[in-house]
Amino acid sequence: MNVLRGLESEATPEEEEDLPDVPGETLREAMKAFRKRLKLMRLDHESKLGRSPLTSGKDAQFxxxxxxxxxxxxxxxxxxxxxxxxxxxxxxxxxxxxxxxF
Incomplete structure (x- = not known):
């Protein structure tokens, strides 16, 4: 409440930590692995194969x-x-x- 009234200032976010230099090739490979995992998780979640024969695949909600x-x-x-x-x-x-x- 005091922040809204102007009596206190908002807490400042922690200073950003220094991150190591990561080679560009490693970043590209990591993004490729991330996209592949996301794709496979969506396919697994939307698959009609699995837990119960009475359920159908549904759109991934994550x-x-x-x-x-x-x-x-x-x-x-x-x-x-x-x-x-x-x-x-x-x-x-x-x-x-x-x-x-557009």
């Missing part, structure tokens, strides 16, 4: 996933800082939303 663990967390943070991924918290990432303006 938009963020845990990235592949074959790359360290710093790689995903670098990709998020560069805008190629969006962090949704707790280690989950998603592809950035594309605003379609």
């Amino acid at each position: 938009d963020s996933i845990l990235p592949p663990d074959q790359y360290p967390a710093e790689v995903w943070k670098v990709l998020a800082r560069k805008g190629q991924l969006e962090s949704t918290g707790r280690g989950f990432y998603k592809l950035p939303s594309q605003d379609q303006t």
Whole structure:
């Protein structure tokens, strides 16, 4: 309430940590692995094969996933800082939303 009244200032976000330099080839491979995992998870979720013969496949309702663990967390943070991924918290990432303006 005090922030709304102007009595206190908002808490400043923590300073951004310094991330290591990651080679461009590693970033490309990590993005390729992320897209592949996202695609496979969607296909698995939408598949009509699986748990019950009475259920049908439904559209995937998720938009963020845990990235592949074959790359360290710093790689995903670098990709998020560069805008190629969006962090949704707790280690989950998603592809950035594309605003379609004509």
